[in-house]
Amino acid sequence: MNTIFGPVYSRRFGASLGIDLSPGRKQCNFDCLYCELAPAKAIMAQHDVIPLNTVVADLKKALNEHPSIDVITITANGEPTMYPHLRELVERIDTIKGDVQTLILSNSACLSDPAVFEILLRLDQVKLSLDAATPEVFKKIDRPAEGIHVEAIVEAIQRFSRVFKGKLFIEILFVKGVNDTPGEIAALNRALREVACERIDIGTIDRPPAYPVEGLSFTELHMIAGLFDPALPIHIVSRTHAHATPSTYDDDEILNTLDKRPLTRDDIEALFDVDTLHRFETLCSEGKIAQIERSNVIFYLPAKNIARKRSK
Numbered sequence: 439m440n441t442i443f444g445p446v447y448s449r450r451f452g453a454s455l456g457i458d459l460s461p462g463r464k465q466c467n468f469d470c471l472y473c474e475l476a477p478a479k480a481i482m483a484q485h486d487v488i489p490l491n492t493v494v495a496d497l498k499k500a501l502n503e504h505p506s507i508d509v510i511t512i513t514a515n516g517e518p519t520m521y522p523h524l525r526e527l528v529e530r531i532d533t534i535k536g537d538v539q540t541l542i543l544s545n546s547a548c549l550s551d552p553a554v555f556e557i558l559l560r561l562d563q564v565k566l567s568l569d570a571a572t573p574e575v576f577k578k579i580d581r582p583a584e585g586i587h588v589e590a591i592v593e594a595i596q597r598f599s600r601v602f603k604g605k606l607f608i609e610i611l612f613v614k615g616v617n618d619t620p621g622e623i624a625a626l627n628r629a630l631r632e633v634a635c636e637r638i639d640i641g642t643i644d645r646p647p648a649y650p651v652e653g654l655s656f657t658e659l660h661m662i663a664g665l666f667d668p669a670l671p672i673h674i675v676s677r678t679h680a681h682a683t684p685s686t687y688d689d690d691e692i693l694n695t696l697d698k699r700p701l702t703r704d705d706i707e708a709l710f711d712v713d714t715l716h717r718f719e720t721l722c723s724e725g726k727i728a729q730i731e732r733s734n735v736i737f738y739l740p741a742k743n744i745a746r747k748r749s750k
């Protein structure tokens with residue numbers, strides 16, 4: 439069974455070769471309501487473990503076939519940090535990857551384990567999920583295995599962000615009626631104010647979920663984005679934009695909207711109708727709206743706010 443997939447092209451990470459550390463079946467310490475994989479009882483350790491040499495051999499072959507990729511992404515049908523040979527794998531990747539970046543996509547559950555924490559520090563890019571910050575909502579949305587506590591996860595993410603030298607991304611997936619309440623968003627906001635990261639991607643369900651739950655509209659996500667501290671680098675992920683209803687904004691409303699939250703081109707085209715887009719372009723050409731780049735994503739904001747941007 440091949441453990442490598444791709445290359446997959448994404449605007450955010452470039453051309454990526456994926457490593458699947460559980461290609462046979464889902465093995466995860468969560469059983470999220472929104473998971474794209476079928477429901478499966480959350481477990482604390484992998485039962486089916488792919489030999490390290492198999493993964494490395496598959497990766498070497500794929501790197502020969504695809505020499506111009508940007509990033510090797512460590513992932514799994516489940517949680518990649520549960521792979522018992524992760525340390526050795528990262529060490530072996532470092533010896534063969536050349537200039538290619540390394541990235542891991544994790545649900546953060548194992549980050550409070552000092553061994554996992556130390557391994558993730560060795561990667562170039564780390565993407566950590568945090569769907570909730572209160573124990574009740576965390577248990578409801580992520581359905582973790584016994585013994586996993588969100589307080590420990592939040593503390594570990596905050597601590598990791600202070601010492602990690604690479605690029606850290608946070609991802610929050612919102613489920614209607616579960617983690618989209620003002621109280622939960624306030625708790626997430628408090629937790630994330632202590633996290634230094636490149637970007638916080640917020641999104642919602644866009645593939646059939648494991649359980650009968652619903653996603654949010656782009657407009658609802660935009661409203662949620664506005665509830666976070668403006669200093670946080672919130673980014674609404676673009677796959678949700680198809681459901682947007684564009685509206686009319688005058689010049690002041692455009693600037694006020696961007697003042698509350700810098701927006702990407704996709705956000706702007708989803709939110710603004712045709713006339714508003716013309717007004718937006720005029721404000722750009724007049725120098726009243728500026729651009730900043732954050733890990734390959736361009737954001738628009740009032741030019742006067744440039745000094746306010748948060749840096750790691």
Ligand code: SF4
Nearest residue numbers: 466468470473516545
């Ligand atoms: S952490 Fe990922 S793989 Fe695991 S249950 Fe949640 S969505 Fe599925």
